[in-house]
Amino acid sequence: MARPRWMLHVQAQFWRVLMGIGMVLHRMASPRPPRPNFKRRVHTTVSPTKGHFDLEFYVPKSYHMHKKLKGQTFPVVVNFHGGGFTLGTAHDDARWAKTVVDEVGAVVVSVNYRLAPEHPFPTAVEDGVDAILYLVKHANSLMLDPDRFAVSGFSSGANMSFTVPLRLQSEVLEHITGIAPPTTAGSASSAWLSAPTAYNVNGSTNQLSVPLSEITTNTSSTLALPGTVSMNPSSASLLSTQKDGATVDIRPIARELNLRGIVAFYPSTDYTQTRAQRRMTCIRADQDLPAVFTELFDESYLQPPTLDKSSPYLSPGVAPAHMLAALPDNIALFTCEWDMLLAEGERLRKRLVDEMGKNVMYRMVPGVPHGWDKAPNPLRESPGARDEYMKACAELKKMFA
DSSP states (O other), rough: OOOOOHHHHHHHHHHHHHHHHHHHOOOOOOOOOOOOOOEEEEEEEESSSSOOEEEEEOOOOTHHHHHTTTTOOEEEEEEEESSSSSOOOOGGHHHHHHHHHHHOOOOEEEEEOOOTSSSSSHHHHHHHHHHHHHHHHHHHHEEEEEEEEEEEEETHHHHHHHHHHHHHHHHHHHHHOOOOOOOOSSSOOOOHOOOOOGGGGTTTTTEEEEEEEESSSOOOOOOSSSOOOOOGGGGGGGEEEETTTEEEEEGGGOBBEEEEEEESSSOOOOOSHHHHHHTTSSSOGSSSSSHHHHHHHHHHHHTTOOOOOOOOOTGGGGHHHHHHSSOOEEEEEEEEOOOTTTTHHHHHHIIIITTOOOOOEEEEEEETTGGGGOOOSSSSSOOOOHHHHHHHHHHHHHHHH
16 A cells, blocks of 8 residues: 555655765765855746756866866766655765866866655656756856757666656647647557657657647747757747746757767666566575555655556656657666666667667676675775776767867
């Protein structure tokens, strides 16, 4: 029997306090990671549940010096933290952010998206879309290069590194075609899922384009998402609408957003598999995620219980091919050997390579459980974590080249 929502709220608060203590211990190990350089608050527009969330910025040492020089911009890595969509904060990945800043010279923006059970599916994904829209809109003042964006994430945040670009496709196309994005997959009435001919994927340029016949006005526009997003400036009138009284303005996307790649660490990718089915694939049951956490995560985020778990914004591993095809061509995927999520991560990798022809750098980290890089040990960094982060940074350098 499902627990009442009030109980989930109490239990989530309890575990958030304990996880917060664990992350303090994690960050105490030398060398200590930095605090964010500054923050920005984003007021939501995409989600029907209105509110706000914060973005935490980690910037290179030269950032403030170059702020005086007009035209200087930096590549951007938008990061989503883990915690089963229920626990965690944007500061949890400070070690990853420092590594990226130091090795890649990029600005890292960590998203403090809203958590379940207070904000169940798909709020986190919608907040991720709002984060990217905000960063593109304010790229000039923040010294960000819209031509060099990437996304990264850990666990549930790694899920978001795939689902946020998929939802971003839908958000832009909704405003051009008038077709609302789906919240579930398999709906016969959804032109997004049952009629892939509604738009074409150009394999040579990875551009997802809307044909003029699908646009309900006489205004000419072209979309390419998320490999490259470009629109005719004359289409600006199509790109601002009202949602529940709040203006959703995606005209900044018209400037051109180039999402160069994805870096995903041990992602959840297929919620059509039950937890029991997932656990059966793990070769070290003693190292698996405890049921006390997975049950809390699922009951908190997967609401209502009748939710179609094959939604592409929840289970990117089973998303329609025409949606996955529009993801960036370059993807770095890291999984853990002792993890119930290993098998579904490998299935997604196979689809991306065999069906989509993506360039996937895949690394299964041997002999480690899920979230091994976040060990609450104040005496030393998690063994091997920096080495894996460095491999990921090498891929980011290629993406931004």
